[in-house]
Amino acid sequence: MSYNLLKGKRGIISGALDENSIAWKVAQKAHEEGATFVLTNSPIAMRKGEINKLAEETGSQIIPADATSMEDLTLLFTESQQILGGKLDFVLHSIGMSLNIRRKVPYPELNYEFFQKGIDVSALSFHKMLSVAKSLDAINEWGSVVALTYMAAQRTYPFYTDMADIKAMLESIARSFGYHYGIEKKVRINTVSQSPTKTTAGNGIKGFGDFFDYADAIAPLGNASAEDCANYCITLFSDLTRMVTMQNLFHDGGYSNTGVSMEVLEKLGIQ
Numbered sequence: 001m002s003y004n005l006l007k008g009k010r011g012i013i014s015g016a017l018d019e020n021s022i023a024w025k026v027a028q029k030a031h032e033e034g035a036t037f038v039l040t041n042s043p044i045a046m047r048k049g050e051i052n053k054l055a056e057e058t059g060s061q062i063i064p065a066d067a068t069s070m071e072d073l074t075l076l077f078t079e080s081q082q083i084l085g086g087k088l089d090f091v092l093h094s095i096g097m098s099l100n101i102r103r104k105v106p107y108p109e110l111n112y113e114f115f116q117k118g119i120d121v122s123a124l125s126f127h128k129m130l131s132v133a134k135s136l137d138a139i140n141e142w143g144s145v146v147a148l149t150y151m152a153a154q155r156t157y158p159f160y161t162d163m164a165d166i167k168a169m170l171e172s173i174a175r176s177f178g179y180h181y182g183i184e185k186k187v188r189i190n191t192v193s194q195s196p197t198k199t200t201a202g203n204g205i206k207g208f209g210d211f212f213d214y215a216d217a218i219a220p221l222g223n224a225s226a227e228d229c230a231n232y233c234i235t236l237f238s239d240l241t242r243m244v245t246m247q248n249l250f251h252d253g254g255y256s257n258t259g260v261s262m263e264v265l266e267k268l269g270i271q
């Protein structure tokens with residue numbers, strides 16, 4: 001069901017790799033809600049080719065951009081405005097990658113080159129996007145920028161290794177940049193802290209399947225799906241959330257505020 005929440009709005013959606021990606025669902029919902037947008041992903045991800053299907057389905061153009069490159073991002077924001085016919089109203093940062101997680105390096109023994117790469121791709125890319133957008137004055141007043149994060153920024157999850165620290169930086173960038181962009185241009189910046197979700201990035205984490213079930217058993221509403229996350233992002237891009245900025249917003253079925261659930265105690269044989 002569509003509410004026309006994004007009718008007439010223009011945006012950029014990063015990170016749609018395949019149909020499981022959270023960004024893929026955001027693109028589908030944004031299209032349903034009347035937005036026009038450009039899809040972007042790293043040149044390497046383009047090789048998979050899946051994104052072409054999404055572009056066709058949503059009537060969107062694709063601009064490849066490595067989110068660590070200021071040059072690529074400048075082209076992305078410049079060309080997007082030309083394609084869409086004006087300044088942007090929303091941007092989704094849905095980008096994450098940790099070589100330490102991929103190679104299963106334990107936290108106390110982190111490889112620092114991998115760590116720096118992870119910071120660059122998953123956190124500094126957010127600052128770079130915002131910096132390019134602001135210097136080009138590419139986002140309309142009351143525009144909205146959302147990045148996706150995970151609760152390991154607040155609580156320790158041993159298998160999430162360096163991404164915990166990287167997500168903490170990402171959330172801090174939303175607050176710090178949110179202040180500056182808010183004062184100067186009324187642009188809103190938030191992070192959405194999403195439940196474990198079965199995507200390429202999610203499944204790359206050691207023991208993800210068990211952890212997914214654990215979180216589902218803790219959260220009173222169960223894990224939030226990628227579709228639910230997309231719906232929440234749409235509300236943040238809409239005019240209905242105009243005064244929400246500099247927040248880290250939990251979208252996790254109540255997981256973050258639940259100590260333990262009866263379901264988990266029963267599984268442990270305690271009840």
Ligand SMILES: NC(=O)c1ccc[n+]([C@@H]2O[C@H](COP(=O)([O-])OP(=O)(O)OC[C@H]3O[C@@H](n4cnc5c(N)ncnc54)[C@H](O)[C@@H]3O)[C@@H](O)[C@H]2O)c1
Nearest residue numbers: 015017021022042045067095096148196197199200201202
């Ligand atoms: N899946 C989960 O459990 C979960 C939970 C909370 C938050 N998140 C976050 O959601 C976001 C999206 O992840 P997802 O789960 O949809 O997985 P995904 O693997 O589908 O998306 C990650 C995307 O990052 C892109 N990317 C990587 N390096 C890039 C670069 N240099 N330039 C541009 N793009 C690049 C990939 O191509 C991919 O499209 C990430 O920030 C992730 O940390 C995921």
